Amino acid sequence: MNAGTMELRVCDALRTHLTTWGGRGEGPGEFRNLVRVEIFPGDSIVAWEWPAKRMSVFDSQGNFVRTIPLARSLHDRYDLGPATVLRDGTILASQDPISVDPVVVELWDGDGELRNSLGTHPGSERHLMQSFTRMNFPKTFGRTLELGSWGELVVIGGTDRYEMKAFSTSGRLARIVRLDLERRTPTTAHLGAYVDDYVSRIASDSQTELFMQLLESVPVAEYLPAFSSIMSDAINHLWVEEYEAPGEERPGIIWTVFDPGGRVLGFVETPEQLEIYEIGRDYILGRAVSEELGVESVQVWPLERR
Numbered sequence: 001m002n003a004g005t006m007e008l009r010v011c012d013a014l015r016t017h018l019t020t021w022g023g024r025g026e027g028p029g030e031f032r033n034l035v036r037v038e039i040f041p042g043d044s045i046v047a048w049e050w051p052a053k054r055m056s057v058f059d060s061q062g063n064f065v066r067t068i069p070l071a072r073s074l075h076d077r078y079d080l081g082p083a084t085v086l087r088d089g090t091i092l093a094s095q096d097p098i099s100v101d102p103v104v105v106e107l108w109d110g111d112g113e114l115r116n117s118l119g120t121h122p123g124s125e126r127h128l129m130q131s132f133t134r135m136n137f138p139k140t141f142g143r144t145l146e147l148g149s150w151g152e153l154v155v156i157g158g159t160d161r162y163e164m165k166a167f168s169t170s171g172r173l174a175r176i177v178r179l180d181l182e183r184r185t186p187t188t189a190h191l192g193a194y195v196d197d198y199v200s201r202i203a204s205d206s207q208t209e210l211f212m213q214l215l216e217s218v219p220v221a222e223y224l225p226a227f228s229s230i231m232s233d234a235i236n237h238l239w240v241e242e243y244e245a246p247g248e249e250r251p252g253i254i255w256t257v258f259d260p261g262g263r264v265l266g267f268v269e270t271p272e273q274l275e276i277y278e279i280g281r282d283y284i285l286g287r288a289v290s291e292e293l294g295v296e297s298v299q300v301w302p303l304e305r306r
Helices: 188-200 205-217
Strands: 007-011 017-022 034-040 044-049 054-058 064-069 081-085 091-094 103-108 114-121 126-129 135-138 145-150 153-158 163-167 173-178 227-232 238-242 252-258 264-271 274-279 283-289 296-302
Touching: 007 034, 017 054, 034 081, 044 081, 081 145, 091 145, 103 153, 114 153, 145 227, 153 173, 153 227, 188 205, 227 274, 264 274, 264 283
Parallel strands: none
Antiparallel strands: 007 017, 034 044, 044 054, 054 064, 081 091, 091 103, 103 114, 126 135, 145 153, 153 163, 163 173, 227 238, 238 252, 252 264, 274 283, 283 296
């Protein structure tokens, strides 16, 4: 997916570019703000943009097949939009977890109509900055809401606790994954490292001073996050990205892997700069950006299971 040109670029297993689908525009199979592409039943793929007013389905040859109108999405950050697609074609939809609290989560069918509700869940913790033109800023070390697919299930969890709830497509709570970990209180060193990392990415000196003042006025969560993100692989294992506290960085990213029943299998370390898109049976597919030149590349890493 190329979000700059609004195109879907097709490559073979050796990463050779074969063809390009889609493009910038408002016609069928075109996009104005392409944000995601997923596998869809029937050897198809589905792609959508934000704000989400429709989803576009392409067949395996790149032919535009149909549009899925999203009647339940009113194209506003407070309304629902697709988050991901399950293997049976069920669409997982939610309000924007960054902007809304609590967050409504729903399951839609392949035509964009309501299938089941998964209720409401606490969204990301934010702080309204009255002195900064009412800027809505994330609470330091605050909770975020993570959600995604896990085989035929939907998994939802807030990062303030190491607990993820898995729901079936009928809306029933199927299982809970939970680890009893010691909750850690943020230290002065954690906060200092967090602020240093944040302002190091700001180019302007004047902006640096402004954001230093802003960060100093933002409330700090009572505890560090319990985890960072969740995703699943091709054989229904749940991968939970372990939280890395500022100032305690490791060379790579550590994932705890759970089997389909929710039991811990072990740990996997992935490269720090690799943004993972897909975990197959024996590979990990992702995108990396070189620190020296800032060049993006799609990478495939081998995955050995034991």
